[in-house]
Amino acid sequence: MNMGGEVETSVSEGWQWSNLVPVITTLVILVGASRTYNIIVKTNRRWRWCEAGRDVVVLHCPGRGRFAPSMSPFVLKLETFLRFANITYKLDFEEPFGVKDKTPWVTFNGEELTDSQLVIERFTQHFHLKNTLTKEQRAVAKAFTTMMDEHLIWGLRVWRYDIDRGAGFRECFHHLPFYMSLGIPVICWKMRRALWEQGIGRHSFKQVQDFVRQDLTAVSDFLGDKSYLMGEEVSTADCVVFAHLANIVYNYRRSPFHIMVTDGRSERDGGVLWVGVRCDDRGAAPGVRVCVSVRDQDEQKKEVAPGREGRGRGSLPFPRTLHSLRLTLRHEVPHLPPPRPDPLSA
Known part of the structure; x- marks a missing residue:
């Protein structure tokens, strides 16, 4: 049996x-x-x-944001650089993440380049862009770039992924796909782990706010009354600072960082850390001026007149202060032609 x-x-x-x-x-x-x-x-x-053409940059990034051209300061940084350098480029939203799983990335003459800073350095050499900065100025510009890209950004991520729990994604996108909404909690969980491993996630949020305030004050103190960070000419450091400030102003409206760069009082001298971006009427180059300074609140009220905010998809609604303040990214950028019919769909 x-x-x-x-x-x-x-x-x-x-x-x-x-x-x-x-x-x-x-x-x-x-x-x-x-x-x-x-x-x-x-x-x-x-x-x-x-097929975009010789020396034409194809910029791959997520779709346009609701309040700003992009939710990513690195996209703003690279696109601002391309505009003030008069480099022809086209936008592509089909494949926003490159081989390193980072955005933005570019296709240039058949080559795929990733990381906004590496792309800027490559284009500076390829297009023979003039660099009139002294050794000391280049060192300072490098320090500001690293501070904004590698330190300030982590403080902003604490708010977006830990404190705010990803609510900004739903607010800052025109139409967030349903499957992405379902994936936001997972993204926040992964980013909180990254924040903890990086180290900034181990601090209290009050300490994180102090870190961000110190970075912004450093930019304000160094800029002073100069037209640009390094004097009277635009440098790549201006593109970096501008991108991160625009990101705070328009993509972090409910965060305490937004108050720091609009009408919040500085703890040091009771002034106001004010952000303005000036662009000339030519639309493209140079087109970017970063103006950050600690001013008296009464002086700010006199200079800042209420104005109509810019409306339109992908535009930054800067108020009319000092001059007509408008980001050049508001102008339309040519998109790639529609894709060819897929051979497997036949």
Whole structure:
């Protein structure tokens, strides 16, 4: 009887495994077909990007934001640099993340470049952009770039992913896809882990606010009455500072950082840390002026007259202060032509 039972059990197990073979085969075929389809789609995209033209930059980034051209200060930074350097570029929203899983990234003459700072350095060499800064000025510009890109940004992320729990994503996008809304809690959880590992997530939020305030005050003190950070000419450091300040002003409206750069009082001397961005009427170059200074509140009230805010998709609604303040990114940028018909869809 026992031997019969053992034979029965082995036969039933063999029967179950034989039934799973078609299921496993089907799954393997589906996965293979999906990967093949993705490879073909990506290949077609890259052929299309290469047709943009010689020395034409294809900037890959997420879609336009609701209050600003982008929710990412690094996209603002790179796009501002391309505009004031008069470099022709086109936007692409189909593949916002590059091979390093970072955004933005660019396609340039068939080459894929990632990281906004590395892209700026590459274009500075390729297009032979003049660098009139002294060694000391280059050192200071590098310090400000690192402070904004590697220190201030982490303080902003504490608010966005830990304190605010990703609510800014829903506010700052025109139409957030449903599947992305479902993934926001997961993104926040992963970023909180990154904040803890980086170290800033181990501090209290009050300490984080002090870190951000110190960075902003350093920019304000160094700028003083100069037209730009390094004097009377725009440098890449101005693009960096401008991008992060614009990000705070328009993508962090409910955060305490927004108050720091609009009408909040400085703890040091009771002044006001005020942010303004000046652009000339030519629209593109140089088109960017960062003006951050600690001023007396009464002086600010006299200079800042109420104005109509700019409306429009992808525009920054800067009020009319000092001059007609408008970000050049408000002007439309040509998009890539529509994709070709996919061969697998036929």
